[in-house]
Amino acid sequence: MKIGAFIPELLRHLAKKPATVDYPFKKLEVPKGFRGSPYLKPELCIVCRACERDCPAEAIEITSLSEAEKKFRMIIHNDRCVHCAQCVDSCPTGAMLIDTRFEIADYDRHNLKMQWDYIRAVVKPKSEPKSDQAKS
Amino acid sequence: MATVRTLVYLFIYPGLLFIFIYSTFCEWYDRKLYARLQNRMGPTHTGRGGILQPIADFFKLMSKEDIVPERADKGMFSALPAFGLAIVSTAMLLIPVWNYQLSQPSLISFNGDLIVLLYLLTLPTFIFFLAGWSSTNLFSTIGATRVLTMLFGYEVPLFLAVLSPAILANSWRLAEIAAFYRQRPWLMLVNLLGFVIALISVQAKLERTPFDIPHAETEIVGGTFTEYSGKKLALFRLMLDVELVVASALLATVFLGGFPGGFWLGLLNFIIKTLVVIFILSLIRATTSRIRVDQVVSFSWRYLAPLAVLQLLIVILVKGLIS
Amino acid sequence: MNDQILIEKAKEGLKEKILNIANPAPRRIFLKVAVDNLLETISWLKNEQGFTHLSTISGVDLGPSFEILYHFANNFCSFTIRTEIPRDNPSLPSICQLIPGAILYERELQDMLGLNVQNIPDPRPLLLPDDWPAGNYPLRKDWKFERPAEVIPGGKK
Amino acid sequence: MNFQIPIGPQHPALKEPIGLRITVDGEIIREADLRLGYNHRGIEKLAESKTWIQNIYLMERICGICSHSHTTCYVQGVEKLMEIQAPKRGLYIRTLVAELERIHSHLLWLGVAGHEAGFDSFFMYVWRDREIVMDILEIISGNRVHYAINTIGGVRRDLDELQVKNILDSLSVLRKRSEYYLNLGTTEPSFVARLAGVGYLSKEDALALCAVGPTLRASGVPMDVRKDDPYAVYDEVPFEVCTADTGDVLGRTVVRIKELFQSYNIIEYLLKNLPTGPIAVRAPRRPKSNEVVSRYEAPRGENIHYIKSNGTEKPERLKVRAPTLGNYAATIKMLKNGFIADVPLIFAAIDPCICCAERAVAIVDARTGQEKIVSTSSLKQLKQNVSPNKERKREVVWPL
Structure with a gap:
């Protein structure tokens, strides 16, 4: 039992710089591998739908715009995204990538949707995907 | 001239205007200090270094919706905050902070104003009790009973500790006590133990950690203030700030030799000495954890009260020696 | 071993x-008994083998019957006792006399699978809300949850 | 004079909603009753409609604090079902994250205990130092809370030399700070007065009520899944099971701080003996029809998943028992004859993670009222009945 055992520690910090950061005005750096929101490089997408199938939050939606032209539309619902980056792991061609933004809040959930219209790419998968990616 | 003096005293310095502004400053000082002791930033953005934050909080609360519980005693519930604020502001008038002549140190100064001041500082406790009780909320009721239980613990040590310097100074008048110790500064050391006891008791009276039992939010939500909102809560918070200033000014008067030196120097003295007392109170707040209500009572009667009696004995001995 | x-x-x-005993992996034993012998088996396990810790009770809907698994554990083994009860008479004895800590798991079984735990000390519902319609047991396979259509506040754009 | 106090579902002492009703006599608790269900999300049911890969992330979202423990428990069960073996380096990284998570969780708990006891400075300092371990986790996995480092067959991200060095440096800081907190937490008189002797649970009761984790170990029972049923690489790592025999909140605090030191040792061992090689193997999409019991020592205690597969892409049954549920029965026992002031501390001492404990069904609307439990439908009814202009009742019913 020591009365006032904490006082030296408290007084030592009185003149020190605060540990907290004045957040909206000063920002901390996020590390390199930070998982932000996913985005698509349409020129690499071969529409294997692996990301759509593996997404735990059902945030990725791929629709076919025109079968003849092989035109597709991908919508990423960032309002549903849980930022797990499974789509990045599932993608066999490296078309899904993830950025490091973290201030993505919005007043309207519709603004969080991201949409790409593109023609299916013909790319050979670079590396073996981590899980069995049979084309559906 | 006397009328002007009275009016100035009542409304400007050290009356309502000064005390309200100074108490919000003290709240900022307390919050900032508490934050810096915890290695945080504290209020930052309203005004320079967040100095206007308590005022901003006050006006924000004033503009919020004010809810009175359906089953509460509406009249009492609404009157209590204003009543409490009036009491602590009245107490401020007894603090000798004007131009500091012994004949007229404050608006009213008489032999025995120390006792009146102590009683005026006891009343807020009853205000809190009534506030909690009239809310008819379960948490408020528990808070109210805790307020009263704690009162039995700290009140007697506080009285004993504050009265012992008065006995040594042979006066019940605040201004005379302060003048006595200013002339013989070494005698202040005699009251060191009493000062510590009084600091702890004032901490309990102001319901700050480790004695924030009546409104312990993790236990009984907001305790006595659970049902208060809007303007009434704003007044209660202001009341607590004013009480902090009055209590620290009382301790500064009785134990630290008052606020001499005319208007400007007296003001400076007042500010420095109260801030020193508040610094110690904040340090106590940062160093300890909340204790239980039964521990408060047993701690008060097992340690504080005997120590206060010891202080009284020392004072009587010293008094015999110097006379 | x-x-x-x-x-x-x-x-x-x-x-x-013993109806069946299996040891599919190290430190994992699955023992199957009839529901009438359940209490005796558990008291044997507790009193003679010293398995006092009940990890949890799982219930599985197998279609025509329910399978109840009592996962016990001690310092070197995880011992699972399983029993099967028919769907049309889903009742099993409470083991709270032997293992007082089983009460929450048994109440959960009652709520989620609609099993009738006999002699349970505290039969109140544990998890489901009070206005939950009677006869709806969410973890049964025939209970389907219809996900309501997603409504985005502020309407469509 | 008895009256009932509702603690929760919304209460400042509870960071998550749970209904706890205590009957008090003055300041002393006579009866305590628990009501779950406010926070149910139906994860067990939902898991049956998701694929094995999707379920990793669903399991992660059972709990924020011990997100790694649920995924590890699930993933190592699924690996057994799929009959694959994660590579050594993957297992080392998995264990490393698990121990970092234990540090983060125990430091969080220590801070919360300080806060519940009204010791806010302690809380601020502990949480400041917890940021160090959060930053390590962010560097390793890319996120502070949901690390998502596990995948079926290994882990998703590798460590490089620089990260290893960073972690070791940060650990030495943390170790020094933890020593300070152990010293402070057991010497500051007002804090000790709140912790010692509070929430007593005897060894017999702890065993009978099937308590788990630090709650059990603080009652003197050396039960730790890491030792009893070694998973991942715990059979290679030297460490001790920490116990205390006081059975009160102080004992639980001491057990947790001691475990912090064990975790620092484990992490140092892991980083110094990190094997080379791949971090994951390829997993099939469908396991065979089988069943598995997977156990894991989460920071809060034993975590057990029972997984049954039926040969499809989705599990047949996934039963999750999080450690908090195992401790509830013991909590009720601990609360009895305590003080109201001790409710938050006793409750916090099991380190409740209400999200973990509540996950079984879809929609829940129950609300614990003061006298009776009111459902939302009747609340809406009430709201319609009381119009804003209606005259207020004047009669006062005193609660005492």
Whole structure:
């Protein structure tokens, strides 16, 4: 039992710089591998739908715009995204990538949707995907 | 001239205007200090270094919706905050902070104003009790009973500790006590133990950690203030700030030799000495954890009260020696 | 190995009560008994083998019957006792006399699978809200949850 | 004079909603009753409609604090079902994250205990130092809370030399700070007065009520899944099971701080003996029809998943028992004959993670009222009945 055992520690910090950061005005750096929101490089997408199938939050939606032209539309619902980056792991061609933004809040959930219209790419998968990616 | 003096005293310095502004400053000082002791930033953005934050909080609360519980005693519930604020502001008038002549140190100064001041500082406790009780909320009721239980613990040590310097100074008048110790500064050391006891008791009276039992939010939500909102809560918070200033000014008067030196120097003295007392109170707040209500009572009667009696004995001995 | 010794002991102590005993992985033993022998088996396990810790009780809807698994554990083994009860008479005895800590799991079974736990000390519903319609047991396979259509506040754009 | 106090579902002492009703006599608790269900999300049911890969992330979202423990428990069960073995380096990284998570969780708990006891400075300092371990986790996995480092067959991200060095440096800081907190937490008189002797749970009761984790170990029972049923690489790592025999909140605090030191040792061992090689193997999409019991020592205690597969892409049954549920029965026992002031501390001492404990069904609307439990439908009814202009009742009913 020591009365006032904490006082030296408290007084030592009185003149020190605060540990907290004045957040909206000063920002901390996020590390390199930070998982932000996913985005698509349409020129690499071969529409294997692996990301759509593996997404735990059902945030990725791929629709076919025109079968003849092989035109597709991908919508990423960032309002549903849980930022797990499974789509990045599932993608066999490296078309899904993830950025490091973290201030993505919005007043309207519709603004969080991201949409790409593109023609299916013909790319050979670079590396073996981590899980069995049979084309559906 | 006397009328002007009275009016100035009542409304400007050290009356309502000064005390309200100074108490919000003290709240900022307390919050900032508490934050810096915890290695945080504290209020930052309203005004320079967040100095206007308590005022901003006050006006924000004033503009919020004010809810009175359906089953509460509406009249009492609404009157209590204003009543409490009036009491602590009245107490401020007894603090000798004007131009500091012994004949007229404050608006009213008489032999025995120390006792009146102590009683005026006891009343807020009853205000809190009534506030909690009239809310008819379960948490408020528990808070109210805790307020009263704690009162039995700290009140007697506080009285004993504050009265012992008065006995040594042979006066019940605040201004005379302060003048006595200013002339013989070494005698202040005699009251060191009493000062510590009084600091702890004032901490309990102001319901700050480790004695924030009546409104312990993790236990009984907001305790006595659970049902208060809007303007009434704003007044209660202001009341607590004013009480902090009055209590620290009382301790500064009785134990630290008052606020001499005319208007400007007296003001400076007042500010420095109260801030020193508040610094110690904040340090106590940062160093300890909340204790239980039964521990408060047993701690008060097992340690504080005997120590206060010891202080009284020392004072009587010293008094015999110097006379 | 401990597992083998335990299995031998079980065969010795319980004899014909054992319907099936398996040891699919190290430190994992699955023992199947009839529901009538459940209490005796658990008291054997607790009193003679010293398995006091009940990890949890799982219930599985197998269609025509329910399978109840009591996962016990001690310092070297995880011992699972399983029993099967028919769907049209889903009742099983409470084990709270033997393992007082089983109460929450048994209440959960009652709520989620609609099993009738006999002699349970505290039969109140544990998890489901009070206005939950009677006869709806969410973890049964025939209970389907219709996900309501997603409504985005502020309407469509 | 008895009256009932509702603690929760919304209460400042509870960071998550749970209904706890205590009957008090003055300041002393006579009866305590628990009501779950406010926070149910139906994860067990939902898991049956998601694929094995999707379920990793669903399991992660059972709990924020011990997100790694649920995924590890699930993933190592699924690996057994799929009959694959994660590579050594993957297992080392998995264990490393698990121990970092234990540090983060125990430091969080220590801070919360300080806060519940009204010791806010302690809380601020502990949480400041917890940021160090959060930053390590962010560097390793890319996120502070949901690390998502596990995948079926290994882990998703590798460590490089620089990260290893960073972690070791940060650990030495943390170790020094933890020593300070152990010293402070057991010497500051007002804090000790709140912790010692509070929430007593005897060894017999702890065993009978099937308590788990630090709650059990603080009652003197050396039960730790890491030792009893070694998973991942715990059979290679030297460490001790920490116990205390006081059975009160102080004992639980001491057990947790001691475990912090064990975790620092484990992490140092892991980083110094990190094997080379791949971090994951390829997993099939469908396991065979089988069943598995997977156990894991989460920071809060034993975590057990029972997984049954039926040969499809989705599990047949996934039963999750999080450690908090195992401790509830013991909590009720601990609360009895305590003080109201001790409710938050006793409750916090099991380190409740209400999200973990509540996950079984879809929609829940129950609300614990003061006298009776009111459902939302009747609340809406009430709201319609009381119009804003209606005259207020004047009669006062005193609660005492």
